[in-house]
Amino acid sequence: MTIKKRTIGVSEDKIVGKANDLNDGKQSAWTEISRHIMTGISYMIPILIMGGLVGAFSQIIPYVILRVDPSLSIIDALNSGQYTGFSEILLKLANVMSTFGFTLFGFAVPMFAAFTANSIGGKTALLAGFIGGYIANNPVAKLSIVNGKWESAAPVASGFLGGVIIAFAVGYFVKWLNKKIKVSHNWLAFKTTFLVPLLTVLFTLIFMVYIVTPVGGAMNSLIKNVLQSAGKSGEMIYAVILSAATAFDLGGPVNKAAGFVAAAFTIEKTLPITARVIAIVTPSIGLGLSTLIDKKLVGRRVYDKQFYQAGKTSIFLAFMGISEGAIPFALERPGFVIPLYVICSVIGSVTAIALGAVQWFPESAIWAWPLIDGIVPYIIGLAVGSILIAVINVLHRNNLIKKGKLEVF
Amino acid sequence: MAKKIIGLCACPMGLAHTFMAAEALEKAAKEKGYDVKIETQGADGIQNKLTADDIKKADIIIHSVGITPEGMDRFEGYEVYEVELQELIKNPKGILEEIEEDKGFK
Numbered sequence: 001m002t003i004k005k006r007t008i009g010v011s012e013d014k015i016v017g018k019a020n021d022l023n024d025g026k027q028s029a030w031t032e033i034s035r036h037i038m039t040g041i042s043y044m045i046p047i048l049i050m051g052g053l054v055g056a057f058s059q060i061i062p063y064v065i066l067r068v069d070p071s072l073s074i075i076d077a078l079n080s081g082q083y084t085g086f087s088e089i090l091l092k093l094a095n096v097m098s099t100f101g102f103t104l105f106g107f108a109v110p111m112f113a114a115f116t117a118n119s120i121g122g123k124t125a126l127l128a129g130f131i132g133g134y135i136a137n138n139p140v141a142k143l144s145i146v147n148g149k150w151e152s153a154a155p156v157a158s159g160f161l162g163g164v165i166i167a168f169a170v171g172y173f174v175k176w177l178n179k180k181i182k183v184s185h186n187w188l189a190f191k192t193t194f195l196v197p198l199l200t201v202l203f204t205l206i207f208m209v210y211i212v213t214p215v216g217g218a219m220n221s222l223i224k225n226v227l228q229s230a231g232k233s234g235e236m237i238y239a240v241i242l243s244a245a246t247a248f249d250l251g252g253p254v255n256k257a258a259g260f261v262a263a264a265f266t267i268e269k270t271l272p273i274t275a276r277v278i279a280i281v282t283p284s285i286g287l288g289l290s291t292l293i294d295k296k297l298v299g300r301r302v303y304d305k306q307f308y309q310a311g312k313t314s315i316f317l318a319f320m321g322i323s324e325g326a327i328p329f330a331l332e333r334p335g336f337v338i339p340l341y342v343i344c345s346v347i348g349s350v351t352a353i354a355l356g357a358v359q360w361f362p363e364s365a366i367w368a369w370p371l372i373d374g375i376v377p378y379i380i381g382l383a384v385g386s387i388l389i390a391v392i393n394v395l396h397r398n399n400l401i402k403k404g405k406l407e408v409f
Numbered sequence: 410m411a412k413k414i415i416g417l418c419a420c421p422m423g424l425a426h427t428f429m430a431a432e433a434l435e436k437a438a439k440e441k442g443y444d445v446k447i448e449t450q451g452a453d454g455i456q457n458k459l460t461a462d463d464i465k466k467a468d469i470i471i472h473s474v475g476i477t478p479e480g481m482d483r484f485e486g487y488e489v490y491e492v493e494l495q496e497l498i499k500n501p502k503g504i505l506e507e508i509e510e511d512k513g514f515k
Contacts, residue, residue, distance in 0.1 A: 003507055004491040008484040038421040039476040045422065119477035253421050253475075324425045331498070 033168075034253070040116030040167060041256050047108045048263065048362075055101030056363055056371075061094040064370045074098065108260075109133045109160055113167040120171025121178070124196055128174065128204045132166030135208045136216065142209070158216025160260055165212050166204065173203050224270055238271055239353050240346050243279035247345035248338070250283060250330055251323035263362050274357055274372075275349040277364035278381055281318040282348045283341035284326040285382065286389025288315035294394045302397035304409045307332075321365030336396060341389050348385020352378050412468040412514070414438045414505075415459055416447040419474045420494055423451030430473045430497045437501035443469075450478050459483065469508055473497045 062068040066087055068077045074095045077083055083091055110133035117129025141154045158165075177199060183191045227234050245258035259276065266273040291311025294302045303311075307328065314325030330337050355377030361368055372378050400406035416434050420426035431447045438445040448459045461483060464470065470489045472478070490508050497504060 002493065002496070003504060003511075005488060005511065006491065007486065007488050008481065035474075035476060042421045042423065042476050251422060251424070256421070324422075327425050327429075 036116050036119040036168070036171065037164070037257075038253050039119040040112040040114075041253065041260070043115040044108050044112040044260070045256065047104055047111055048259070051101050051104030051108070052362055054097050054104065056361060056368060058094045058098035058101055059361060059371055060367075061090050061097075066090060070373075105263075106137055108263075109137050109163040112160070112260075113163040113170075116164070116167035117171040117174070120168065121174030124178075124192075124200055125171045125174040128170040128200045129167045131201070132170055132204050132208050132212075133163045136160070136162030136166060136212065139213045139217070140209050155213055156217030156221055158213050159220055160264055161219060162208075162212045162216035165216065166208055169207055169212075170200065170204055174200055227265075227271060235271060236350065236353070239275035239349055242273075243275040243346045243349035244342050246276045246279035247283050247342045250326050251280075255280075255323065259362070266360055266362055272358050272360050273362050274353055274359045274378075277321075277359050277362070277368070278349045278352055278357075278378070278385065279345040280321060280323050280364040282345040282382060282385035283330075283389065284314045284318035284323055286341060286344060286386035287326045287329040287337070287393065288312065288318065289386055289390035290393045293390055294398075297391065297394050298398040300398070300401075301408055302394055302401065319366045321363055321368070337393065340392060340396075344385045344388040344392070347388060348381045348383075350381075351384045352381020355380060357381060411442055411444045413444040413446075413463075413466055414469045414471065415463050415467040416445070416471040417450070417459065417474065417478055418447060418494070418497075419450035419476055419478045421475050423453070426475070426494045426498065427451040430494045433498050433501040434471065434473070437505055440502075441505060450474075455479065468514075469512065471497075471504075471508070 058074075062074055062077060063070055066077075066083065068074075068083075068091075072080070074091055078088065078091050078095075110130045113133030113136065114126050114130035117132075118126035136158045139155045139157050141152045143150050143152055145151075146153075174196065177196050181191055181195065227238060230237070242258055242262055246255050246262075248254050262271075262273045262276045265271040288311040291303055291308050294300065310325070310328045314329070317323075317325035326341070330341075355374070357372060357374040357378035359368075359372045359378070361371045369375060369378070397406060401408065414434075416431065418427045418431040418434070420430075427449050428451060431449050435445050435447055446459060446463055447457060449456045458480075464483055464487060467487075470484065470487055471492060472484075472489050473492045473494050475494055490511075492504055
């Protein structure tokens with residue numbers, strides 16, 4: 001257990017009590033970096049939720065309610081002339097919602113970069129981060145000679161990766177400037193309202209245009225090409241990694257980071273998000289299920305009483321697309337439960353995908369199920385993963401109880 | 410007069426850990442006979458906000474955060490104990506005891 005003591009704004013961290021880690025310097029640097037990233041992600045999540053929901057409605061209206069052929073776009077459907085009156089109004093609304101949803105998604109990287117930078121360097125860094133994040137999504141056009149003529153062309157976007165790099169660069173740059181530039185009291189206003197912002201914005205411009213965009217863009221193209229050229233096996237490897245990372249911390253930071261990467265791929269229609277939407281809910285359904293089947297399976301309770309309500313909540317939340325309901329189970333016996341549900345979620349996702357389930361839409365709640373291509377394989381995958389978790393966990397706990405290593409109240 | 414503990418809890422998602430940690434700390438502190446006030450910065454915004462007066466009168470200030478919380482300038486110049494959310498949820502009493510020892514309350 002580590003307790004740190006510090007005087008805010010004055011002293012550095014000091015370890016209190018029986019600190020057990022020797023390499024603490026390293027660890028606290030990592031803690032600091034992850035805290036900044038988490039801060040950025042926490043501000044980005046509401047955008048992903050809002051954009052996701054609006055986007056979902058824009059898909060549900062035409063393809064579920066109006067039963068438009070999924071190969072047609074909304075505009076194709078309108079042009080076909082089959083939809084008139086109220087249906088036409090709904091389709092127009094769906095089109096607006098889809099554009100609006102995409103606009104919202106466009107703010108995800110800027111918000112992330114802005115608040116990550118803010119967490120490091122304060123207000124000046126906030127705006128620079130926002131600009132950097134925006135340019136990561138919409139790169140600044142550069143002039144180049146094409147066929148003997150100067151033309152303006154936008155390079156490949158550096159995306160989330162670019163957002164992360166610029167957020168840290170700008171955050172620490174502002175922090176460093178504020179520390180290094182020492183001025184007399186009279187010049188303080190000059191420093192904070194002119195000098196630091198000027199240097200920061202110039203730094204952002206140069207760094208973004210000449211370093212982050214070319215490097216990040218090249219890496220993004222590379223990842224995309226590798227994943228696409230690897231074909232089926234590449235898809236499976238992606239599914240395994242994505243579902244493992246998604247299940248791992250039940251809606252925590254690793255999960256959200258994986259979600260951001262997966263959302264980027266699914267929005268650009270590079271790779272579907274099937275593995276993730278299954279892995280979001282498999283642990284919750286599985287662990288919840290274990291509280292329902294223990295008596296039938298081994299003839300006794302294997303959890304403390306309070307877990308039985310938590311189990312039902314967990315299943316209910318899972319059908320709403322929320323993983324957090326399973327947290328009590330993971331906290332109680334993390335060493336066994338976390339590896340168990342990670343492995344079983346991977347098995348479930350891979351089963352569903354191998355049988356042909358495809359979901360492009362980033363939402364695992366039950367109301368998104370109509371958007372799945374191959375609902376039966378999807379449900380089979382979910383069932384396989386959940387039942388494995390439930391059965392193995394019940395048997396394991398029963399075994400522990402028999403050996404006297406576990407008591408339930 | 411009872412000594413006063415104030416806490417600030419915030420986790421990245423602001424759904425589960427923030428409130429679990431706040432609850433754990435509040436319970437443990439009450440059992441030990443402290444006055445407690447805990448601010449949470451979750452998905453529902455800042456609840457139970459700590460005022461400048463709370464911070465000034467507090468005997469122990471605990472931060473259990475996974476992100477950089479809002480309003481850190483309020484704590485400028487005060488001595489703060491930082492604890493990880495997971496550890497506070499698991500062992501609030503042990504953490505309080507170590508802090509008490511460090512403060513010399515025992």
